[in-house]
Amino acid sequence: MEKSSRRGFMGKAFGAVAGVGALGSLVAMKQSWDPLPSVAAAGFTEIDLSNVEENKLIVEKWRGKPIFVLKKTAEMVANQGETELARDIIVDGSHFMITIGLCTHLGCIPAYRDAKKDFLCACHGGEFNASGIHTKSPPPSPLVIPPFKVAGNTVVLGEEGPEYQKMKADGVVA
Amino acid sequence: MAKFTKATSIKDWLNQRLAIEKVEKVMASEYWIPKNINFLWAMGMVLAITFGLLLISGIFLLMYYQPNVETAFDSVNYTIMQEVGFGWLWRHVHAVAASVVFLIIYIHMLTGIYYGSYKKGREMIWISGMLLFVTFSAEAFSGYMLPWGQMSYWAGMVITNLFSAGSLELNGVVEWIRGDYVPGQAFLNRFFMLHVLLLPLAIIALIGIHFAALRIPHVNNQDGEEIDFDVESKKYLDGDKAGSKVIRFANDFLSKDMFVVSIFLMFFFYLTFWNYGFAMDPVNFDPADGLVTPAHIYPEWYFLWSYEILRPFSKDLGLIAFAIAQVIFFALPFLDRSDNVAPANRRGAFAIWFWLMVVDLIVLTAMGKLPPEGAFNTIGLIAALVFFALWIALPFITKSEKKL
Numbered sequence: 233m234e235k236s237s238r239r240g241f242m243g244k245a246f247g248a249v250a251g252v253g254a255l256g257s258l259v260a261m262k263q264s265w266d267p268l269p270s271v272a273a274a275g276f277t278e279i280d281l282s283n284v285e286e287n288k289l290i291v292e293k294w295r296g297k298p299i300f301v302l303k304k305t306a307e308m309v310a311n312q313g314e315t316e317l318a319r320d321i322i323v324d325g326s327h328f329m330i331t332i333g334l335c336t337h338l339g340c341i342p343a344y345r346d347a348k349k350d351f352l353c354a355c356h357g358g359e360f361n362a363s364g365i366h367t368k369s370p371p372p373s374p375l376v377i378p379p380f381k382v383a384g385n386t387v388v389l390g391e392e393g394p395e396y397q398k399m400k401a402d403g404v405v406a
Numbered sequence: 407m408a409k410f411t412k413a414t415s416i417k418d419w420l421n422q423r424l425a426i427e428k429v430e431k432v433m434a435s436e437y438w439i440p441k442n443i444n445f446l447w448a449m450g451m452v453l454a455i456t457f458g459l460l461l462i463s464g465i466f467l468l469m470y471y472q473p474n475v476e477t478a479f480d481s482v483n484y485t486i487m488q489e490v491g492f493g494w495l496w497r498h499v500h501a502v503a504a505s506v507v508f509l510i511i512y513i514h515m516l517t518g519i520y521y522g523s524y525k526k527g528r529e530m531i532w533i534s535g536m537l538l539f540v541t542f543s544a545e546a547f548s549g550y551m552l553p554w555g556q557m558s559y560w561a562g563m564v565i566t567n568l569f570s571a572g573s574l575e576l577n578g579v580v581e582w583i584r585g586d587y588v589p590g591q592a593f594l595n596r597f598f599m600l601h602v603l604l605l606p607l608a609i610i611a612l613i614g615i616h617f618a619a620l621r622i623p624h625v626n627n628q629d630g631e632e633i634d635f636d637v638e639s640k641k642y643l644d645g646d647k648a649g650s651k652v653i654r655f656a657n658d659f660l661s662k663d664m665f666v667v668s669i670f671l672m673f674f675f676y677l678t679f680w681n682y683g684f685a686m687d688p689v690n691f692d693p694a695d696g697l698v699t700p701a702h703i704y705p706e707w708y709f710l711w712s713y714e715i716l717r718p719f720s721k722d723l724g725l726i727a728f729a730i731a732q733v734i735f736f737a738l739p740f741l742d743r744s745d746n747v748a749p750a751n752r753r754g755a756f757a758i759w760f761w762l763m764v765v766d767l768i769v770l771t772a773m774g775k776l777p778p779e780g781a782f783n784t785i786g787l788i789a790a791l792v793f794f795a796l797w798i799a800l801p802f803i804t805k806s807e808k809k810l
Binding site: 262265266267268271291293295296297298337338339340341354355356357369370371372406 | 560563564567568572573575581582583584585586587588590592596696697698699701702703717719720721722724777778779783
């Protein structure tokens with residue numbers, strides 16, 4: 233400081249003021265782009281599962297995203313392994329796959345092929361089995377199971393019920 | 407204060423205050439251009455004119471377009487197309503120009519690569535040009551969102567998902583960019599702002615920098631000859647116009663430029679009036695629907711080559727490859743280790759490199775349009791690997807290049 237001139241001091245003072253201002257405005261700009269409270273709050277969807285047909289994909293909507301609901305046939309349940317079973321949501325004795333219907337690669341909606349009992353994403357050729365587990369690249373992970381709570385014959389999406397928390401504890405969902 | 411005298415004319419009055427004669431000399435009549443150049447040197451002016459067309463047609467579209475998820479689609483496809491007098495003209499000019507501008511950008515870039523116009527003092531011309539290319543890409547993408555059709559929505563979904571950075575799963579970043587869980591009102595509004603204000607401002611500023619970058623190294627010529635512009639311009643001003651290697655930018659070179667522009671404009675308006683369909687994807691005439699993905703999502707033709715580099719790999723590898731492909735052209739002046747400024751056909755192995763790169767970009771473009779199945783997958787993968795192999799090979803083949 234001893235050697236610096238008065239003009240040098242003024243330059244540094246301006247730099248400090250401008251730096252604080254720039255940081256502050258960045259915080260404001262960042263928050264202006266955050267999802268609005270009204271968008272973030274509109275987040276619960278109830279789905280009635282009592283009339284769902286077996287091996288026929290139902291698409292519901294939750295937070296603007298498609299939700300896949302697939303009721304498995306007894307044969308499908310009998311033939312599946314441990315990892316598939318761990319992802320089943322059991323409502324009233326029936327096994328369901330309920331996931332966000334967006335490919336984990338880049339977010340296209342895969343199509344269900346009921347004859348082959350699997351999903352094909354037309355965008356980049358990814359495939360998933362009837363439990364939403366990826367079987368062909370490029371998707372790097374299974375279809376995402378949304379937070380859910382089982383209530384009688386319905387599930388409520390957006391709320392974390394005990395079944396969902398168990399899946400979380402077992403590492404089935406992140 | 408400077409001394410002002412009673413003006414003898416309006417020109418003199420302005421000259422005393424704004425030095426307009428001096429400005430005219432610096433910008434036009436004593437801005438020197440080499441003689442030995444061909445029509446490819448007019449692409450810069452063609453681009454400037456195309457940008458002008460985009461700006462003017464955009465201003466008219468802006469007067470009726472509504473950035474609202476409920477009304478955007480109809481404001482374009484009904485109001486502008488059916489109700490506004492000549493609204494169809496502005497829309498077709500805007501769509502065709504947005505597509506053709508990339509054709510000219512690619513010709514402009516490949517011309518620069520072929521003639522070595524990116525080195526020995528011309529690096530900043532190349533880098534500012536690449537920044538323009540990237541900004542134009544963002545401008546094209548944000549504009550593609552605005553009609554809010556199926557391709558708008560799903561392109562928006564797929565491209566914003568890239569920012570989750572693969573296995574890092576940065577979903578918060580994606581939601582921040584969208585302002586929502588999925589592309590919605592906040593998304594449409596902010597991309598509208600980017601398209602009509604922030605990105606055009608950036609483009610205009612970058613065009614200024616791009617032109618300024620030309621002043622000191624001057625524009626290259628067909629032989630890569632180093633011209634002493636002081637000597638040659640003096641020769642010209644002393645009356646030896648035939649012996650001088652340079653001409654004035656205006657009106658001499660500009661007349662050639664504008665001749666090429668007029669041929670371009672005939673081609674451009676032929677497309678606008680009779681063949682605009684290539685610039686309007688049929689899928690985008692369905693309104694956006696978050697519950698139905700189009701059977702096959704592909705970008706406009708000018709993004710296909712980089713899209714195809716993303717596609718054949720696993721998610722993370724694909725993203726890394728895609729990111730590198732987006733920026734690798736910036737490094738061209740530094741990866742080319744040869745001092746030779748000359749057309750590629752005089753540079754030995756570099757000529758082969760150049761034409762392989764052109765063919766590879768065309769193959770990638772074609773494969774990007776085809777569905778990702780069977781043989782197309784394999785060809786796409788090979789073309790993507792060739793793309794990277796070429797960039798790795800570049801420093802080696804140019805290092806061993808013979809000095810011309």
